[in-house]
Amino acid sequence: MTVQPLLDVKNLTVSLPAAGGRQHGIVRDISFNILPGEAYGLVGESGSGKSVTSLAVIGLLKKPLRTSAGQIVFKGTDLRTLSSRAMRRLRGDRVAMIFQEPMTALNPLATVGRQIAEMFVLHQGKTWKEAHELAVGALASVRVPAPEQRVHAYPHQMSGGMRQRVMIAIALACNPDLLIADEPTTALDVTVQAEVLKLIQELCTARGTAVLLISHDLGVIANMCQRVGVMYAGKIVEERDTYELFSDPWHDYTKGLLGALPRLGSRQRHGRSRLVDIDSIIDDRSRLTERLCFEPRKLRAGAEVRP
Amino acid sequence: MHLRFNLLLGGILSAVVVLGGIFASWLTPLDPIMSADLMNAEMPPGREFWFGTDAQGRDIYTRVLYGAQVSLAVGVISQLINSFIGTALGVSAGYWGGWWDDLVNGLTNVMLAIPSLIFALAVMAVLGPGLSSLLIALGLTNWSWTCRIARSSTLSLKSQGYVQAAKTMGYGDIRIMFGQLLPNMIGPILVMATLGIGSAVLSEAALSFLGLGIHPPTPSWGNMLTDARELIVIAPWAAIFPGLAIFLTVLGFNLLGDGLRDALDPHMRTRRV
Numbered sequence: 001m002t003v004q005p006l007l008d009v010k011n012l013t014v015s016l017p018a019a020g021g022r023q024h025g026i027v028r029d030i031s032f033n034i035l036p037g038e039a040y041g042l043v044g045e046s047g048s049g050k051s052v053t054s055l056a057v058i059g060l061l062k063k064p065l066r067t068s069a070g071q072i073v074f075k076g077t078d079l080r081t082l083s084s085r086a087m088r089r090l091r092g093d094r095v096a097m098i099f100q101e102p103m104t105a106l107n108p109l110a111t112v113g114r115q116i117a118e119m120f121v122l123h124q125g126k127t128w129k130e131a132h133e134l135a136v137g138a139l140a141s142v143r144v145p146a147p148e149q150r151v152h153a154y155p156h157q158m159s160g161g162m163r164q165r166v167m168i169a170i171a172l173a174c175n176p177d178l179l180i181a182d183e184p185t186t187a188l189d190v191t192v193q194a195e196v197l198k199l200i201q202e203l204c205t206a207r208g209t210a211v212l213l214i215s216h217d218l219g220v221i222a223n224m225c226q227r228v229g230v231m232y233a234g235k236i237v238e239e240r241d242t243y244e245l246f247s248d249p250w251h252d253y254t255k256g257l258l259g260a261l262p263r264l265g266s267r268q269r270h271g272r273s274r275l276v277d278i279d280s281i282i283d284d285r286s287r288l289t290e291r292l293c294f295e296p297r298k299l300r301a302g303a304e305v306r307p
Numbered sequence: 308m309h310l311r312f313n314l315l316l317g318g319i320l321s322a323v324v325v326l327g328g329i330f331a332s333w334l335t336p337l338d339p340i341m342s343a344d345l346m347n348a349e350m351p352p353g354r355e356f357w358f359g360t361d362a363q364g365r366d367i368y369t370r371v372l373y374g375a376q377v378s379l380a381v382g383v384i385s386q387l388i389n390s391f392i393g394t395a396l397g398v399s400a401g402y403w404g405g406w407w408d409d410l411v412n413g414l415t416n417v418m419l420a421i422p423s424l425i426f427a428l429a430v431m432a433v434l435g436p437g438l439s440s441l442l443i444a445l446g447l448t449n450w451s452w453t454c455r456i457a458r459s460s461t462l463s464l465k466s467q468g469y470v471q472a473a474k475t476m477g478y479g480d481i482r483i484m485f486g487q488l489l490p491n492m493i494g495p496i497l498v499m500a501t502l503g504i505g506s507a508v509l510s511e512a513a514l515s516f517l518g519l520g521i522h523p524p525t526p527s528w529g530n531m532l533t534d535a536r537e538l539i540v541i542a543p544w545a546a547i548f549p550g551l552a553i554f555l556t557v558l559g560f561n562l563l564g565d566g567l568r569d570a571l572d573p574h575m576r577t578r579r580v
Contacts, residue, residue, distance in 0.1 A: 092477030105470030109490040118486070122477060170476065202506055 004076075006210050007057065012070035014049070014056050014234075026052050026065060026243040034178065037212040039204070041221035041242070044231030044256070050214045053231070054180045057212070058095055059087045075177065093123040096171035100183040102164035106155040112166045113139070113151025119173035135246055138169040142199060155236035160194035165199065172203055179204060180212045186222065197224060218261055222246060230254050314566025320559025324552070328375030339365065339373040339526045342448025358548040362533060367545060370526040371552050377527040378556070381441055381511045386503040388446030390453055394496055397457025398484055402465060411454065418451040424510060431519040439521055445507050453499045460492035467491075494568040505557030512553065528553050 014027040027049040034040045042050045055061050057072055059079060074077040074095065079087065107115060116138050117131035125163045126134065132151070139147035142165040155163055171179055171235050181200060185193040201224055204211050214305075221228055221242065228245050230238040230253065238251040238296065249255045352358050358367035366549065400411035408435040427444040434440035434568075464470055470487050478486070512529030514520035521527040523534070535546035 014458070039525055060471075086478060088477050090477070091475055097475040099472060099473075100469060101468050105472040107469045107473070107487055107491070110486070118478075119476060167472070 003035050005073075006036045006038075006075060007212070008033040008071075008073040009053075009057065010071040010073065011070050012053070012056060012072060014052050014061065015068040016067055017064050020245060023068065023168070027056065027236055030071070030229075030231075030234075030236045031070075032229050032236060032239060034210050034212060036177070037205075037208045037210055039201070039213060039225045040229070041213045041225035041228040042231055043215060043218060043221050043228060044237075045216060049234040050216075050231050050233040051182055054182055054212060054214055056099070058091060058097055058180060059084075060091075090122070091174075092171075093174045094176050095178045095180065096176040097173070097180040097182065098167045098171045098184050100166070100186045102160050102167055102187060105167055106163055108155055111152050111154055112158070113153075116166070116170050116173055118197065119170055123174045133171075134173075138173050139166070140171075141203065142166070142169045144169075160188055161196060164188060164192075164196050166197070168203070170213060172207065172209065173208055176209060178210045178212065180214070182214045182218070184213075186215075186217070195221075200224070218246075218257060230257070313562045314390075314570055317559050317562025317566050320555050321523055321563050324375055324556045324559060325379060327372050328379050331369075331372040331376060335366070335369040335370055339370045340525075352544050358544060358554075361531070361538070361542070361545045367531075367548050370531055371528070371548050374526040374528045374531055374549060375552065375556075376555070377438065377521050377525065378508050378511055380438070380527070381445065381527075382504040382507040382556070382560075385442050385445035385449070385507045386500050388442070389450040389507075390496060390500045392447070393453025393455075393499075394448035394457045394489070395457075396450070397454040398461050398488055400454075401458040401461025402480065402484060402488070408458075408541055411458070415451045415454050415458075418448070420468070423448045423451075427510060427514060428517070428519060431514060436519050436522055438521065441511060441514065443512075445510055449503060449507065449510075453496060453503070455490060456495050456499060460495065461488055464488050464491055497568055498564045501567075502562040504560045508553055564573060 007030070010031050012030050013025055015025050018024050030049075030053065032040065033252040042053065044050050052061070052065065055065075056067050057074075057079070059082075061067065065222050067080060070080075072088075079090075082090070106112065113132060113135045116135035117126075117128060120126040120131035120134050121128060134182070136151055139150055144150050144162060144165050146241065150158075155166070158166065168184075179200070184200065185196050185227060188196060197220060200211065211224070215221055225242050228240060228242050229236040230245070230251065232253045238249070238254050240249075245254065247256065249258055331339075358371060360366055361370070396411045396415075398409040418494060419446050426448045430444035430447065433442060434443060464487070472485060473483050473487050508528070511520055511534055515527055515529030516533045520529055523530050531549040532546055535542070535549070
């Protein structure tokens with residue numbers, strides 16, 4: 001029995017026009033799919049194209065970036081063929097997104113209740129009065145204490161963790177089919193991180209919402225996702241079940257990433273004494289051919305970890 | 308404390324001027340025009356004429372009250388037109404960018420290059436003197452700074468996380484403009500507007516002085532000053548009281564704008580939760 005994927009990205013290419021009419025491929029010919037209710041992780045270092053991929057899916061690439069090839073099939077329709085109006089109706093309703101920065105992602109001049117309520121007004125045609133009541137419930141569902149009072153609070157009166165909960169409440173307000181979480185916990189401290197991730201996981205599991213989780217933190221991905229795509233220089237270099245990826249990585253870059261992860265316990269048991277250092281940064285993309293994608297950078301096992 | 312003081316003093320001054328204008332006919336038994344009586348010309352302030360009388364023997368207290376109607380109508384309405392034009396052009400240009408932004412920018416630069424009083428003079432010369440042409444002349448010539456501020460605020464707000472987030476939530480352009488952009492730039496726009504009311508009152512005075520504003524005998528603070536110019540040595544009160552009225556109005560609206568800006572900012576409010 002095959003399940004129809006909720007989101008099926010086929011041969012997606014996002015390019016940046018360069019001088020002389022050439023195109024830099026920021027995301028190059030990637031394909032992946034997300035099943036309904038599944039949590040899919042995208043990992044990779046800064047500049048590998050994770051966030052650009054997510055923005056391409058939701059149709060909010062900033063000029064001059066543009067999707068130049070491929071299909072983004074969501075529930076049977078190619079999002080690239082949708083009008084901007086239809087796309088706008090989809091955003092926030094069927095596909096929602098949360099960001100890295102909870103400190104700036106809320107409008108400072110509107111109460112959090114109003115910002116949650118606006119989603120019900122916008123996408124479900126509720127009156128403001130009904131929407132405000134729903135907002136209290138939404139705030140309670142993300143376990144913000146005293147939601148009846150908190151709906152009247154302004155974002156600056158809340159902590160980062162609380163604001164990220166509010167963002168989750170807004171994103172999940174309309175019960176979307178897909179939640180894109182772009183490094184949702186990077187700006188939070190570790191204890192709050194764990195709580196917020198658990199919250200996302202529980203709410204999405206309970207509602208059957210699929211998650212596209214973008215992170216450079218392999219630990220986060222390991223906890224949350226069933227499958228992982230490893231992105232490097234705009235390509236998905238390895239896609240595996242999470243468990244397999246961690247136990248038996250096959251791409252050099254994935255090995256490098258896993259090797260760079262500090263672990264608790266005996267070093268010898270893991271068969272190494274030092275963290276792995278991946279040399280240098282990503283080279284000028286335009287000169288990288290398919291074959292040379294990872295070669296210019298060498299793994300240096302046992303190299304000094306530089307400050 | 309500072310916040311309350313600005314808002315309070317600005318509010319009181321503005322309220323006194325506005326109420327004085329609205330209830331002019333209750334606050335004085337005399338008629339601003341028909342009370343002319345050469346027997347009472349150039350009387351100094353006293354029990355009978357609180358602010359003294361002018362060269363035609365008209366009560367200056369009465370004329371200052373009625374003058375408030377004209378000056379405030381001109382100041383407030385023309386500034387509303389300015390704020391509306393400036394904000395609409397500035398926000399749309401900053402948000403959409405492209406050729407529209409270039410066009411608005413060019414227009415703003417042209418408006419800034421021409422001294423607004425000269426432009427207003429030209430418009431008045433075409434339309435002829437009178438209240439409505441004064442409103443048009445001042446309302447169409449002073450929006451460039453508001454436009455600049457609205458545009459630059461839009462440009463900086465556009466990259467804020469919450470504007471980006473609003474897009475991912477499916478907000479349309481108009482909803483973003485009214486919900487996210489305008490409330491976050493209302494402070495500087497409001498301050499510009501209150502400053503603009505002051506400068507419109509002064510422009511009205513200047514145009515009336517040149518004979519292109521409100522025609523005598525209808526009193527406006529501007530043409531009262533014009534009349535008083537010849538009497539400045541023998542009857543200084545004829546210039547002092549309308550001048551004082553202009554000064555207090557401008558001061559009042561500026562303080563009010565300052566206070567409102569602080570009061571509208573939730574960061575300045577005491578914590579409630």
